Amino acid sequence: MISRNSLDTLAAAILAHLADNPDLVEALVAETGLMPDDLRRLAAEPTTDFATALLDFICATDARLTGFAAASGWSVTTVAHTREALAAGVLR
Numbered sequence: 001m002i003s004r005n006s007l008d009t010l011a012a013a014i015l016a017h018l019a020d021n022p023d024l025v026e027a028l029v030a031e032t033g034l035m036p037d038d039l040r041r042l043a044a045e046p047t048t049d050f051a052t053a054l055l056d057f058i059c060a061t062d063a064r065l066t067g068f069a070a071a072s073g074w075s076v077t078t079v080a081h082t083r084e085a086l087a088a089g090v091l092r
Contacts, residue, residue, distance in 0.1 A: 002085045004048075010082055011051035013072045014058055015043050020071070024064065028057055048091060055083040 018024050018039075029035060032053070034042075042050045058068050059080060069076045085091070 002082050002091055004091065007048065007051050007082065007086075007091065008046055010074065010079070011046055011054050013074060014054040014068065015039075017058075017068050017071055021067075031057065031060075048086070052083075052086050055079070055086065059083045 018028065025036060025039070028039070058064050065076055065079060068074065069079060
């Protein structure tokens with residue numbers, strides 16, 4: 001089970017990682033159609049859906065996931081398990 005606080009912390013770490021990696025922002029824009037202004041607006045009032053979308057994006061490739069984990073200090077296992085927990089509807 002993942003807490004809302006933990007999910008928000010992880011989502012903020014993903015956003016910080018994206019901010020440091022413009023190529024990832026470009027990929028996110030290409031894959032989702034969201035523009036950088038949309039991302040800023042969504043980040044200002046994070047929701048579970050937005051956090052899930054960020055996790056989906058980071059977990060979509062091994063390179064993204066391992067790059068995020070290495071840069072952020074979050075373990076690959078924790079990030080992947082968090083994504084699976086959200087898919088299973090486990091949020092407290």
